[in-house]
Amino acid sequence: MQRVSKAAGRKAISGDLVFRIVNGLLLGLVALIVLYPLYFVIIASISSPEAVLAGKVVLFPVGVNFDGFRKILERSDIWRGYLNTIIYTVLTVILSLLVTVPAGWALSRKTLPGKKFWMMFFIIPMFFGGGLIPFYNVMSSLKLVNTMWAVILPSILSVWNLFMTKTFFETSIPDGLIEAAKIDGAGQFRVFTSVVLPLSKAIMAVMALYYAVGQWNSYFNAMIFLQDESLYPLQLVLKEILIASESTVGGSGETILEQFRLANQLKYVSVIVSSLPVLCLYPFVQKYFAQGVMIGSLKE
């Protein structure tokens, strides 16, 4: 032990090496903490429910079977839920970008008339909500209850995202470019469409992802406002399936125990079914996160 440390000390790289080893170990640990639950969900979804319940599934699936997937994917309401969720998500993303990006741009301008008022207008509801019942009343008076707009419209502006967009514009679009465009002959609108928007792909991608993931995973508004099952988004359908399989005693010859076991497997399957598309979306959006769009336009 002592000899080893002496030798390392002589080589004078010991500090560096130790740091790198400790660093690697810590990062590896963090990665493990993040990745293992994901991995566990995957193996649990294809293992026999008994093995999962008995705690035998740790590193590898035990008693591989796809009953859970079969059970879920053969239901037609799952596919309709998928379709609904996709429609809601796409519409939410489009509408939210249409609202968030121009609003963020306007708020980022020092010359915006009544800027203080508008900031307050957005900040106050960020901290004080009206409560569920007034919310329901509003939606109901607008005749939106039991329509898809009840799920979409409340989600198209997140104040948090709006402020992120505003900050992006304040920090990432140099004033010089805007001034150059004004002198080149662009009006307010032209500056926005020809100069600001093309330089805002990064923030638009991030916003699209945030809004998409938010809408994809949400079920609360749907649960409150939708009665018609044909309008249910995927999350709500999965919830219904889980609840149904846990509570009903099957009439098709299955025993209560079997029902219970299946319910447990369905839990994992539904996690996979609902999160797979979002996981697939990440790689496409990811490149925008770190992209330095401004390189080369201005000399720092």
Next chain:
Amino acid sequence: MAALSLKNIQKIYPHSGQSKPRKKKGEPEKKSNLQVTAQGVIAVQAFNLDIADKEFIVLVGPSGCGKSTTLRMVAGLEEISGGELYIDGKLMNDVEPKNRDIAMVFQSYALYPHMTVYENMAFPLKLRKAPKDEIDRRVKEAAAILDITQYLDRKPKALSGGQRQRVAIGRAIVREPKVLLMDEPLSNLDAKLRNQMRAEIIKLRQKINTTFMYVTHDQTEAMTLGDRIVIMKDGWIQQIGTPQEVFDHPANLFVAGFIGMPQMNFFDARLLCEGGKYSVSAGGCTVELSPEKQANLAAKKVPAQDITLGVRPSHMVLSGQHGNTLTAVVEVSELMGSEVHFHANAGGKDVVVIVPTMNADGGRVDSFRSGDKLNLTFSGSVCHIFGQDGKNLEF
């Protein structure tokens, strides 16, 4: 192609919300010597200037003196707080930048990073709905003038600093604007490129018919480029004149010290007036002024008084013998090929003297070493006389 007229232009930057409460009544707050009033910081005041068609005007002055602010008011990027701006006789105070028919080259280049060089240069024409073939023709013409034809398909980030600056200039000239504004366009370039681009701008000027307004803090640029230069300090114009005028007849101590490298030497001196003849006396050296200066002073009936005397380093003359001379002790001598720069001390004041290495009769003068005494004198035609308030007494 336009005449510009700035009448009593003023710019006040209002106090920002935070700094106002700090300010106590009756206690003038100093922000880089700019005047501060209740309304805010006065960045530019009493700016009067008439610019002729196709004239090349250079605004020069130390950092923070209001050069950019003035230019940005002409461009319409900054609101004009007071006074009137006319372009071709039309009042422009409240006209949008895009309707002023001006173009501007920014220090930061401000090229659109998502557009190619060609698109960057075509953008102002496209916004003015010029026909496609005309856009193409004009962009290619400008690119040829600036020698950037081979980069037309590149994005700005694939260009060097000098090339980007050319593109920025190209974008400004394609439109053939009435007035071309440039805010320190060369200050991001290295010394060699800067000299090269300076020459290019002089050439460019001969090729395009436009009124130029050029901001710099570099006096070499100002002296070489400007038809007339405007020297500013703390928001005030100090002097307007041709480069030769401001060099030969600085209006005040500031201009005298600002223009010219190395700086003009200043001495505490006395203006004497005996029998209608003016002379100056500094440290044991009395020199009669030239007839021209005599006339200027006499016309204003300037009385004898204590003055600050200014003499440029190259106007100091080494005198062979002692007597009616200023004595200075050499501290450092720098041999610069054909001339020698002496940094000397005359009665506690630093003096720089530039003399040719060879005398007219072939004698060498570079034999002075540190600690040696110099006997200096100067001619009565090249000295400058400033009163106690710093103003040139001849004006």
